Amino acid sequence: MMGILQKLFGRQGSKKAAKERLQIVLIHDRTDISPMLMEELRKDMIDVLSKYMEIDAENIEMDLDKADHSVAFVANIPVVRIKRRA
Amino acid sequence: MEPRVIVVTSGKGGVGKTTTTANVSFALAKEGYKVVAVDADIGLRNLDVVMGLENRVVYNFIDVIEGTCRLPQALIRDKRVDNLFLLPAAQTRTKDAVNPEQMIELCNMLKKEDFDFILLDSPAGIEGGFKNAAAGATEALVVTTPEVPSVRDADRIIGLLESMGKNPIRLVINRVKANMVREGEMLDVQDVLDVLAVELIGIVPDDDSVVKSANRGEPLTYGDSSPAAQAFRNIASRLLGNDVPFMKLESQEGLGFFSGLKKLLGF
Numbered sequence: 132m133m134g135i136l137q138k139l140f141g142r143q144g145s146k147k148a149a150k151e152r153l154q155i156v157l158i159h160d161r162t163d164i165s166p167m168l169m170e171e172l173r174k175d176m177i178d179v180l181s182k183y184m185e186i187d188a189e190n191i192e193m194d195l196d197k198a199d200h201s202v203a204f205v206a207n208i209p210v211v212r213i214k215r216r217a
Numbered sequence: 218m219e220p221r222v223i224v225v226t227s228g229k230g231g232v233g234k235t236t237t238t239a240n241v242s243f244a245l246a247k248e249g250y251k252v253v254a255v256d257a258d259i260g261l262r263n264l265d266v267v268m269g270l271e272n273r274v275v276y277n278f279i280d281v282i283e284g285t286c287r288l289p290q291a292l293i294r295d296k297r298v299d300n301l302f303l304l305p306a307a308q309t310r311t312k313d314a315v316n317p318e319q320m321i322e323l324c325n326m327l328k329k330e331d332f333d334f335i336l337l338d339s340p341a342g343i344e345g346g347f348k349n350a351a352a353g354a355t356e357a358l359v360v361t362t363p364e365v366p367s368v369r370d371a372d373r374i375i376g377l378l379e380s381m382g383k384n385p386i387r388l389v390i391n392r393v394k395a396n397m398v399r400e401g402e403m404l405d406v407q408d409v410l411d412v413l414a415v416e417l418i419g420i421v422p423d424d425d426s427v428v429k430s431a432n433r434g435e436p437l438t439y440g441d442s443s444p445a446a447q448a449f450r451n452i453a454s455r456l457l458g459n460d461v462p463f464m465k466l467e468s469q470e471g472l473g474f475f476s477g478l479k480k481l482l483g484f
Contacts, residue, residue, distance in 0.1 A: 144401020149365050150408050156365075157372050157412065 162195045169193065176206065185212040220328045222335045223456075224257075224354035224383070228370030230341030233360045233391035236427055237419075237449070238338040239267045241358075244438040244453035246301035250333040253292065253302040255323075257350035258340040259314055262306040269434020270295060270303050277307040281326070282319045288326050297439055302332075312345050317352035324353025334456075343377060357383045358418065358452075362392045363404040368412055375415055387418035389452060394423045395466035406463075419452035421445050422466050 177188050187209040196203040225238045235258075242254040255278065256264035265271040276291035281304075295301040304327070307314065327335050339350035351357065357378045361371040371388070378386050390409055397403035406420055424445035430437045437446035438453070444464065451461045 146398075146401050146404050146408065149404050150412070153365050153368055153404075153412055156369055160369065160373065161376070 176208075180208060182214075184210050184214055186210055218333050220332050220335060221356060221456075222324055222328075222337070222354045223356040223358055224337045224339050224351045224378075225358045225360065226339035226347060226350065226374055226378070227341065227360040227367070228343060228374035229361070229367045232362045232367050233389070233421070233427075234341075235263045235267050235338050236431070237358065237360050237389055237391065237421075237452070238264060238336050239436045240438045240446070240449035241453050241456070242301060242334070242336050243268075243295075243298060243436040244450045245334050245456065246295070246298045247438065248453065248457065249300070251300040251331060252334045252336065253304055253327055253330070253332045255304040255327070255335060255337045256306040257320075257337045258346065259306045259310050259312050259349075260308065261340065262308050264338045265293075265303060265305045266434065267431050268295065268303055268436060270305075271434070274305045277305045278323055279307045279310055279314055282315055282323055288330065292330075312340065312349065315349055317348055320349045320352040343373060347374070347377075351378065351381060351383065354383060357386045358389055359386060359413075359415070360389045360391055361409065361413075363390060363398075363406075363409055365404075368404070368409055372413055375413060385416060387416045388413060389419040389421065390417070391421045392423040393420055393466055398466070417463075418455050419448055420463050420466070421448040421452075422464075 173191060173193060176193075177186065177191070180186050190209050192207040194205050196205050225234050225241075227234050235256075238254055242252045246252045254264055254268070256262045258264070259279065262277075265274050270293050273293050276286040278291060280286045281288050281291050291304055293303040293305065295303065324335060335353075337350045337354055340346035359371050359375055359378070361367045375386055388410070390406055393406070394403055398405045406417070410417060422444045424443050426437055426441055426443035427445050430439075430441060435441075437443060438449050444466075448464060451464065454461045
């Protein structure tokens, strides 16, 4: 009886919830770099790049580009000046 | 024919890797191919018992790798069908007893025995046991059920297999309950494919016959006519390149009245 009432009142089958939860959990699973780690990565990148060029550290853009089963780390770093090398 | 080396894996435990390995191996052998099913689950072997060959295990593949015995001594020939062999795992060792290089060498030794198909039954997980099982393989079958945890783990294992260069990677969706799918209470095949985005090679319905056949140690594809048996035969056929349409899954309910009556009358 409860089953029929539930169906009559349009309670959705659980599979919809399952699919939505799966899609979300997989986005997180596929890219597992925490914000803390991203920050450390940013600082390290600034240090390394600053050896070769003057960069605009305020305007660095970093992102993890997610596509199916592969992830690409993409960074856009504005360069002010390339340093002279001996 | 160049031997095909296929790892059967899943990530998640208990979704049907061993059942799939046993039944697909049997079905391929019945088609006339020379097949070896390798139990790569060291310490928790089960391929032997699912195939009903547990009483004949003497040596295992670690004995072969360590040189304790020659490979033919460890291979168990299944007497029910021509050209099907089992290479068991050790039960009293652990997964770190071998490394991937040794597994590749083992697969090379098996290739020299003129097998057409080498199927490796992988343990659950993503660590050493899985890496060993997959090391010598070129192709992969990933087994999942239409449930959130299984699909999540399947996604992870597919990612790992891709990074290892395994190709093709094909999916078996096991234990599909047609009535639950109809009621919207179970992920359907398309849902799983939308999420995992790999080639589908089999849909196996949930079937009591699987439990019974494991009880008897008799693979379904030996002679059973149940839906699951047909599904496993179809997987073998598709592996051979045949274009087999996927079965329509019958609801268990339609058969309910008469099978209930039979049980009541003691049949």
